[in-house]
Amino acid sequence: MxxxxxxxxxxxxxxxxxxxxxxxxxxxxxxxxxxxxxxxxxxxxxxxxxxxxxxxxxxxxxxxxxxxxxxxxxxxxxxxxxxxxxxxxxxxxxxxxxxxxxxQNSLRNSALTEGNHQLADNNILPSDEPGLRKIVHTLKEEHKTVLELAYFQGYTQAEIAGLINIPVNTVKTRIRAAILQLKKKINR
Amino acid sequence: MDIKAYIESGIIESYVFGLATPEEEEELLQLSKVYPEVRVAVGNCEKWLRDVSGRYAITAPGEVKMQLLNRLHDEFSTPVHTVPVIHRYREVVFKYAAVLALCLLAVSGLLNIYLYSRYRQANRDFTRLQSQHDMMAADNRAYQARFAIIEHELQVITAPGTRRISLSGVAGREQRLVTLYWDTHTKDVYLIANDLPVPPEGKQYQLWALVGGKPVPAGLLDEKCSGLCAAEPVQQAEAFAITLEKKGGSVTPTMDQMFVLGKVNI
Missing domain, CATH: 1.10.1740.10 (RNA polymerase sigma factor, region 2, helix turn helix motif)
Incomplete structure (x- = not known):
């Protein structure tokens, strides 16, 4: 065999x-x-x-x-x-x-060295953050937040709208703008 | 619709990254059917995603691939491997054939040992029988020879002209007895002198024929002869006597050494 x-x-x-x-x-x-x-x-x-x-x-x-x-x-x-x-x-x-x-439980129970990414407003980032996410975190706050929630945590646009209390259409345009900014940074 | 503005809005990237809503996705798919530049933009963005992914690629631990191949092993289509199957079938056949051959070899070996022992036994029996046969053949020849002698003696004794003369022991030697056969046709004389004592050293028994009352030497008795022994022919005699004489015989008999005497009855 x-x-x-x-x-x-x-x-x-x-x-x-x-x-x-x-x-x-x-x-x-x-x-x-x-x-x-x-x-x-x-x-x-x-x-x-x-x-x-x-x-x-x-x-x-x-x-x-x-x-x-x-x-x-x-x-x-x-x-x-x-x-x-x-x-x-x-x-x-x-x-x-x-x-x-x-x-979620494992995050709560163990102090992961990689850091806690479940919250969008968590600004404390370890230096060995894998590439793309590190770049996302260099974007301005409103772009970083929507990309963190949408891309890394999988929240829908409607969920994000509820979470940060803005209209769904604004979430939509912010995501589009954020991803363009990300693209610009990556391609630079 | 301003397609250029649409494409540059970030919807393409949002779609490719999987961040668009189902409604946005549906809209984009419909537009891409109408506007080739939308399709091109999506294709370019997909290429960009591959490039970015390649840039931020992280090599997976080496064992993952083998673990996956093992995990999915039963799901892979197997190319037709008839040769290994036949090979395996042959292997099994060869294995059984080898076992069978070894068994036969062992049986054959045991049979060889058994048959060899049987062969040696038979060979020993044959040799013994052959020597027995040789001995019996030798006995047979001896009996034949002995029978020929006896037949001859019987012929002599029973011949029509043969006379049987009993020589009895003289006074003092009454227990001695010699039987003499005289063929009156051929004149041959035969003796059975077993009853005489063994002659001392330098002595020999001598036969005498009495002719006209005078003893005539009729030959010496052969010491080595037993049974019916031939003596010298005697032409005529009235009686026969045997005396013990010096070796080689005497011209006249020593009378006091006479052992037996018998008259010829005419």
């Missing part, structure tokens, strides 16, 4: 995005292996931005790849690129975990 797998992994294999999706839908192990090799680090970065704690993030990464594997048949290339679709799954799984009771 083990030797069979090694033989498969040995096959030199490159895929176009269409070929990769087709091979994944055919449940080919080598395609999954290729997918992992090419996207695990990027998706891990996305997850670590939301869950800085490495062991939990690693578990979430596994769950994300399992979910990608299980849901590949429902992937629609006309709606989004493969990476965007996987990025959405990674962010959704990570946020679902963050918003679960277990995560």
């Amino acid at each position: 083990q030797s069979d797998r090694i033989i498969i992994l040995k096959e030199p294999q490159t895929y176009t995005e269409q070929e990769l999706i087709a091979a994944l839908k055919l449940r080919r192990e080598e395609a999954f292996s290729y997918l992992y090799d090419h996207y695990a680090a990027a998706l891990n970065g996305v997850i670590r931005n939301i869950i800085p704690e490495i062991h939990t993030a690693t578990d979430i990464l596994q769950d994300v790849f399992v979910k990608i594997w299980k849901q590949i048949d429902s992937y629609d290339s006309s709606r989004a690129g493969l990476y965007t679709w996987m990025f959405t799954i990674a962010r959704t799984v990570a946020i679902d975990y963050v918003r679960s009771r277990g995560w």
